[in-house]
Amino acid sequence: MPCSFFPSVIESLSVKPFSIFRTAVLLWLLFFVFWGHDRLAAQSSTNFNPALLNRTNLNGLDRLVSQSQSPTRAGSPPVDHWAVEDAQARAALPLYQEIPAAKPDELTRNQTPPKPEAFLTWHRSQGDNGGTRYSGLTQVNCLNVKDLQLAWTYHSKDAPGNVQCNPIIANGVMFAPTSGKHIVAVNAATGEELWRFKPEGHPAFRGLIYWPGLAGASERVMFCAGKFLYALQPKTGRLVTDFGQGGRVELPGAVQGDFGASTAAPAIFEHTIIVPGFAKDVWAFDAATGAHCWTFHTIPQPGEFGADTWDRAESYGANCWAGMALDEGRGIAFITTGSPKENFIGIGHLGQNLFANCLIALDARTGKRLWHFQEIGHDIWDLDISAPPNLTTITRNGQRIDVVTSVSKMGNTLLLDRLTGKPIFPFRLRRAPASDLPGERTWPYQPDPELPQPFGRPDFNEDEITDRSPEAHDYVLSKFKSSTAGWFQPFREGKMNIFYGLHGGAEWTGACVDPTTGCLYVTACRLPWIISVFRDDDPPDDPKAPKTLGQVVYEQRCAACHGNNRIGIATCPPLRGLRHRLNDEAVMNQVRNGKNSMPAQPDITEADLKSLVDYLMLRDRPLPVPTEKPERPRYAFNGYNKFLDQDGYPACKPPWGTLNCIDLNTGKIAWRVPLGEHRELIAQGIKGTGAENFGGAIVTAGGLLFCSGTRDNKIRAFDKETGQELWSAPLPWTGSAPPATYEIDGRQFIVIAASGGGKLGTPSGDAYVAFALPSAK
Numbered sequence: 001m002p003c004s005f006f007p008s009v010i011e012s013l014s015v016k017p018f019s020i021f022r023t024a025v026l027l028w029l030l031f032f033v034f035w036g037h038d039r040l041a042a043q044s045s046t047n048f049n050p051a052l053l054n055r056t057n058l059n060g061l062d063r064l065v066s067q068s069q070s071p072t073r074a075g076s077p078p079v080d081h082w083a084v085e086d087a088q089a090r091a092a093l094p095l096y097q098e099i100p101a102a103k104p105d106e107l108t109r110n111q112t113p114p115k116p117e118a119f120l121t122w123h124r125s126q127g128d129n130g131g132t133r134y135s136g137l138t139q140v141n142c143l144n145v146k147d148l149q150l151a152w153t154y155h156s157k158d159a160p161g162n163v164q165c166n167p168i169i170a171n172g173v174m175f176a177p178t179s180g181k182h183i184v185a186v187n188a189a190t191g192e193e194l195w196r197f198k199p200e201g202h203p204a205f206r207g208l209i210y211w212p213g214l215a216g217a218s219e220r221v222m223f224c225a226g227k228f229l230y231a232l233q234p235k236t237g238r239l240v241t242d243f244g245q246g247g248r249v250e251l252p253g254a255v256q257g258d259f260g261a262s263t264a265a266p267a268i269f270e271h272t273i274i275v276p277g278f279a280k281d282v283w284a285f286d287a288a289t290g291a292h293c294w295t296f297h298t299i300p301q302p303g304e305f306g307a308d309t310w311d312r313a314e315s316y317g318a319n320c321w322a323g324m325a326l327d328e329g330r331g332i333a334f335i336t337t338g339s340p341k342e343n344f345i346g347i348g349h350l351g352q353n354l355f356a357n358c359l360i361a362l363d364a365r366t367g368k369r370l371w372h373f374q375e376i377g378h379d380i381w382d383l384d385i386s387a388p389p390n391l392t393t394i395t396r397n398g399q400r401i402d403v404v405t406s407v408s409k410m411g412n413t414l415l416l417d418r419l420t421g422k423p424i425f426p427f428r429l430r431r432a433p434a435s436d437l438p439g440e441r442t443w444p445y446q447p448d449p450e451l452p453q454p455f456g457r458p459d460f461n462e463d464e465i466t467d468r469s470p471e472a473h474d475y476v477l478s479k480f481k482s483s484t485a486g487w488f489q490p491f492r493e494g495k496m497n498i499f500y501g502l503h504g505g506a507e508w509t510g511a512c513v514d515p516t517t518g519c520l521y522v523t524a525c526r527l528p529w530i531i532s533v534f535r536d537d538d539p540p541d542d543p544k545a546p547k548t549l550g551q552v553v554y555e556q557r558c559a560a561c562h563g564n565n566r567i568g569i570a571t572c573p574p575l576r577g578l579r580h581r582l583n584d585e586a587v588m589n590q591v592r593n594g595k596n597s598m599p600a601q602p603d604i605t606e607a608d609l610k611s612l613v614d615y616l617m618l619r620d621r622p623l624p625v626p627t628e629k630p631e632r633p634r635y636a637f638n639g640y641n642k643f644l645d646q647d648g649y650p651a652c653k654p655p656w657g658t659l660n661c662i663d664l665n666t667g668k669i670a671w672r673v674p675l676g677e678h679r680e681l682i683a684q685g686i687k688g689t690g691a692e693n694f695g696g697a698i699v700t701a702g703g704l705l706f707c708s709g710t711r712d713n714k715i716r717a718f719d720k721e722t723g724q725e726l727w728s729a730p731l732p733w734t735g736s737a738p739p740a741t742y743e744i745d746g747r748q749f750i751v752i753a754a755s756g757g758g759k760l761g762t763p764s765g766d767a768y769v770a771f772a773l774p775s776a777k
Helices: 005-014 020-035 038-042 055-069 087-091 470-481 549-557 584-593 606-616 679-683
Strands: 096-099 149-155 168-170 173-177 183-187 193-197 209-211 220-225 228-232 248-250 267-269 272-276 282-286 292-296 324-327 332-336 358-363 369-374 390-396 399-407 413-417 427-431 445-447 483-485 496-500 511-514 519-525 528-535 635-637 657-663 668-674 697-700 704-707 714-719 725-730 740-744 747-757 762-772
Touching: 168 209, 168 740, 209 267, 267 324, 272 324, 324 390, 324 399, 332 399, 358 399, 390 511, 399 511, 399 519, 470 483, 511 697, 519 697, 549 606, 584 606, 697 740, 714 747
Parallel strands: 483 496
Antiparallel strands: 096 427, 149 762, 168 173, 173 183, 183 193, 209 220, 220 228, 228 248, 267 272, 272 282, 282 292, 324 332, 332 358, 358 369, 390 399, 399 413, 427 445, 496 528, 511 519, 519 657, 528 635, 657 668, 697 704, 704 714, 714 725, 740 747, 747 762
16 A cells, blocks of 8 residues: 555545544544654555565555545445545645665575576567567677678568567577568578568567477467467468467457557566557466466456556556566566556546556466556556566675666656565655646655656756747747646646656667666657647537638637637647636637737627637537536547647757666666757757657667667667767668667677658658678678
8 A cells, every 4th residue: 555545545535524533534644644654655555565564454444545535435425526626735745755765685686697698589579588678799899880781671562661569580580570560580691581471460569579489389489460469480480270279369458450459579488478468457378379377457357456546447548558578587577557548637537546657566377466566646647657677687785686677758767676566766756736627636646756867857847948049949938838837737627738758758669778787778758748638528510500600700710720629739729618717808808919829819800709709608509408417527638749849849958869878776877868860950050959769779798789769760879888879870761669689600680670650750661671790701
């Protein structure tokens, strides 16, 4: 049970009439909050360890918390879902809480160092089951990387598209998805296609795995596509017919277009393949037969631990879309999860919302939860833990310690003991602002860690506004003045809210780790977004009805910025639901005089202005018969809008993309360099801006980092000790996934998917490109 549970109960009680019983409960809980229970905080549900926590003593408190949070439970008084949070009660809470770091004697010593050969192959997307994206190959190093040259280019020739998969290599063959939605086998020394297979759906969206077989089961390449998990023969590309139903197993999860039922790379423990679900849940199957082994519910079902942290369940959310890792020696699967849904609007899933925004450890044999750590409670900002976990070993107090780490959209690095889930450094929580949106109940504490040092930040403020040019600064400032912004700032009705994180910090491309040094390397984006939530109860316009005068005036004067649907375009706010937040006089004044970025329209006539206001307030046309007030308000948001200046560059100061090295032994950022460039800005003398990127890095024993993913269509090599760029080469299209590296006949190759497209919106292609040192003559 997290320490932040107690303020949540206090606040929930503050919006209801106090009975004598509730007052007594409140005083008892205040004792816990202000006098503290260190052991309880250490064993919070953000760091829950069932082996250590005495559940018997807390059953009564759990029941009280559940009842106070869930208005639908029998015997509970009805909850006013139109109430507004008490900002004064929130402000009275302590500013900080802290989840203590694991004590030295609680840390898990490394007893089984990984075998060296584990880092010489690339049999799984992310490099290995531990998700390190580390290679022990040394042929290409800091001294000779400048001599790298093109070895081969493979074109799938099936369709242009976006490939987000880190390819795998086994026995001299590269296995990878194509932009035309096939799986291909390619001679990894020459780039020659050997076979191809067309599944149902988009195959290996973000990963696949090679399994050498076990106990009589044959080797196979395994991946998900559409609603199925497939197994193919590596030599022929034919289905492994004794797996599942003729070579495939139907997954329990829902299919969502190209995303399919699973998007991330599975992992295999002994003979069990573990598959993270895109919509929710995690499943395990027998890798030989396809038989279902277990399911873990990322949104707990009734009776399961965590079910009472939702006031009503969802069919989609807390999903493991980013990835997973596996401790093969201990049989522990680690998964990361996304936010609850729908994004930006939390009134439909009030509560802490376990296991959303979590790093979770599962028993790979049974699917039982061993522990979990939640970064954000009741996430209404779409700030997923967006990257697969990484397993590595660090040094603390002279001891080698096994840890699991994961980077997040808001730029945090979760660093936890691998067995207990306890943080390596104290994890600080800060009191978060209350919401004034009717019906919303924000979580009272949110993460504000000091170590490991964040490589990003969630809050945008005036000091962040671009200084690229005076014109750009003024343009952004005018938008900023009419918006809300700040650290974990909740949404206000009809106001644009500015914050970082929808494309990272870190994204699905994640991090790589060097197990020999304890350093983590992560590519990051720094791009603000501007999102608006509005009351969505306006009746739809009747397209067959004649246009009113007010509608004609609106289309002439307002639709260019606010859209014909009144939802708003880009950084212009929505006008749907306007009657709930402004009166006639305020609207008239703003139209005539302008405000911030909205230009004045002094030439509008009184008649046109009155007609316009009547149209916006829904008074100039028949309305549907009024219905009973719903239990909860109904909100919508106006789309995913990047906050850009007038020339299309990010509204914040650069760097807009970075490559970061975090020393996990100390928690400090060792170095940070811009990643990517805008050639047109360099021509203007503006350097070091970095660029939005979706690629991700790999690290090698040769002292190098390789990464791409930037708009300038380059792959680069950096010195892992300093961040100095040592080499770059052009790609036919943007590198769209992390590279992979492998060795054939003593020659080391670096290969990358170069297909463009995707979230960057660059032109799309169909290539994989490999580089190597010149062949010996």
